[in-house]
Amino acid sequence: MASAESEISESGIFSPSDLPSDVEKGTNPATEEEKPFQRPIPDWQWFLVAVGLFFGALLYGLDTTISASVQGPILSSLGEIEKLAWVGIGFPMGSIAVILLFGWCYAVFEIKWLIIGSVVTFEVGSAICGAAPTMNAMIFGRVIAGIGGAGMYLGALTYIAVFTPGSSRPIYNALTGASWGTGCILGPIIGGSFAVSSATWRWAFYLNLPLAALMAPVYIFLFPKYNPQPDLTGPTKLARIDWIGAMLNATVFVLFQVVLTFTGSTWKWDSAGPIAMWIVFGVSLIAYIIQQTFSIFTTPERRLFPVHFLKSRTMNLLFIGTAASATSLGVGVYYMPLLFQFTRGDSAIRAAVQILPLITITIFSIMFTGGLLPVIGRYSPLYFTAGVFAIIAGSLLHTIDITTSTSAIYGYEVLLAIGTGATMQIAYAVSVAKVKQHDVQNAIGFINVAQIGTLAISLSIAGSVFQNRGFINLREALDGYGFSEQDLRGALSGAQSGVLNGSGEVVKEKAIMAIVKTLDSVWILTIVAGAVSLIAGLLMRWERLNLQAAGI
Template sequence: MVIESTPVNAINDGPEKEEDQIASELANSPPETIRAVKGWKWVFVCFGLYFSIFFAVVDTYGDVSQLAWLGVGFPLGSVATILSFGKAYGIFNVKWLHVGSVTVFSIGSTVCGAASNMNALIIGRVIAGVGGAGMYLGLLNLIAINTTTRERPAYMGGTGVVWGTGTILGPVIGGAFADSSATWRWAFYINLVVFGLLSPAFLFIPTFQPQPGIPILTKLKQLDWVGAVLNSGLYTSFVIALTFGGTTWAWNSGRTIGTLTACVVILIVFIVQQFFAIFTTPEHRLFPIEFVASRTMVILRITTACASTAMFITLYYVPIMFQFSRGDSGLESAVRLLLLIVVLSLFIMGSGAILPLVGYHIPFFILGGVFILIGGALMFTVKATTSTTAIYGYTILIAIGAGLTAQVGYIVASAKVQIQKVPAAIGFINVAQIGGLVIALAVSGTVFQNIAFRDLSKVLYPLGFIASDVRGAIAGSQSSLFSHLPSNIKANAIEVIVQAIDKTYALEVTAGALCLVVSMFLQREKLFMEISAGGA
């Protein structure tokens, strides 16, 4: 039995030449056969692959100048290398590149668990982020390679559920270990145990060589090393500027201005280097410029970034808000996200399952944008006295919107290109997802820290507190400063911090509106059509 799937334009609104060409190439590609791995071996492989991305753990430390680095360190390592991994998966053995990524992630987890200071923990987070980028792209590529077009959306949806659940449950796991005799270090060491138990699953994964018969040195020369360095420098300089600007460094200081200038210069050089394929070739350059000519691929990239922004700002700041406004411990505030987890998982998995049935992907993005916009606007109005039930309701709206759009971009992008271009297409969308996370956390961290420091200083300076006391209070709700404040001053200080957190949801309002607007320009087409064939 053979299952085939081709894009079908249901309503033609003037599709672009490039998109017609992509669809034509896909239609003329050889038909897919049923995957080689079946039965319990396939279940074991999926179990191992899915749990290899169940990784992100958020720990709390008391240094506000480095607090943002803990949240952004992991995704920074990922986004700085994701394009390189996207190219590498189109060149090297997919299975063993994935195994190597798991190894790098394990090394990063070990460094985090053994960290004796904040700097070591941050370095470990970045290393783990590099491995995490390879793991996630490896999972998506292995799923795309080893499934048919008909069943791929469900498995792609499963990656979103596991990745999102693992990320959101990170604070729960970290809080549980931190409150136990095992200490927070085992929040990282547990990754090594899990990988050790699941490593036999790699034995059943089929090997896939995108370029068989080509020597390893020739393959290494195909990588765009200059582009990789520029891409890493671009994101690193951007995050450094926004993380330290306004807190450790003044906005008008030479270091802040110099870092921002370096970011702009690197961006310009990267664009020129990629456009003219300097020190590389057009087919090997890091950034897949050909996708920029496709309206659909560009919009998919934007909507995916919007979903990532909505998801992770909620994830990162709702627990912090509950710690300040309700006096929750890290574990208690994380547990409050469980309802959001369930809703998010259901809608991510549901969108992957329903998309092949309805065929049209535009409604997912439009509805997703609407829910994110409404939920973000409501969270923007939250105060310290807002009821817990209301906050739960607002976050559920955001979860619905993010769930509807988080993984659909991957599914549509992989269906729009030939199988040889699937790694590049997945990488193109994955940069949007992780890059959206990095930018969202960097910008929201800057907004939160600067506004909270400015407004809390007005409350605490008259009482004799100094700048370091204010920064310590912002860094954690359990700061000893709060226990020494009069009840009325404490309430005022908490309200100031909650209001500063609320300002970060302006990014979600923007993300929801942007997702809604750009989705209107998607090509109206029916991408998935099931064709039955004889046989069992």
């Protein structure tokens, strides 16, 4: 292990030997006491770099959910209701399609230029969304922005892994998660504000441009360089990428989201189109599994997915626990505002404000457990506790009807926030502490797939449940009133339709009751997520990591 006092090379590029390795598989990790960690840049510079990283995570979170409150105005401007779901799903889908590829790139390429390139990609996607003349252009922009956002978020986690000691990583990871979570919760509020203003919904996306420009000097002039493999040339690194694995990975996730989103709502379950798509998805998944397992057209060291992690009980359970947290967060952030809009008649802005308890307590929980983990050293109790809170919250949400008081719903939000935030970020610190130094980037990417990938998948599942069950419930509740399928679908999308406007109080009440009944089915996902987190916590090793609390 190289000395922590290693000097920066004249080129200004760090190599892995310039920083101390604090993790060894099978040993008690994070033993900086042996050789004190010394960051190879001044503290003032690192402070500004950290601000830039947290700000990028905030923007990523913001765009993850900002579409939740602008879908109605977008539909009014661009039409094509059958494609509306992709305004929300396109962003996380773009992210999950490239997360593992980004993880591999951050392990071999200069991380400064990768993160700057990701910011540029994110801004290009945002500009396309703001200027979109059609729904197809909007969806394309959302996917591009999602790709860039994934690079920004993964870049932040990589900088933290490289430039902080193990004792401080839980705090930095918590701050990154809190920034991302803050953005996720503020997304509907900011989007709703623009949607009802003279600036229109387009500035919900244009906003990213001046905000990124504000931080551009920090990214360009202050972000330190770090080249994980300085002895290899760029073309050699490109040639070593598992391109087949990258393409199969993207294909699997994209196909899964397409068929899950459109089957039942746009396509009939028994029609030829979705059946063929499900078959293609299955074949692609099998091909991806075989290609990664046997390292076809690549090597075990270069394959995209860290297959060897699947042999680790701890890594698998960390993945599962993080996926459970992401599911609870996604469902809560997207569907809690809908609950208030339908049952209270709230505007998009007011409905978003109604989830402030969910916002503040989630952020508090992320920060609290980030600071608690180095103190107690044990992570399994946190997953168990989070599961208990999520199960209770989901069960209570499942009982909501149109007469449930707002104060009671606030209480349910608090319980869900504790169950979500407690384990949202800690897997990043634990996983890094459980692997060898050369696997650190793989560990970050692995957990990132669990977090962002499951968020995208859970939203697709929830959306499918909401659209399919909602249509059935509305059709049964309003049978005989002569509403078309488009009217019923429009009501579920929050669009102005004859179902909720201008059809009389009796029809409106029946429609709202049917929609609230549909939301009951959506809340079941949080109950399942809580149960999964609880079981994961019980199965995790009862071990104590040596992550001593330290200043940042």
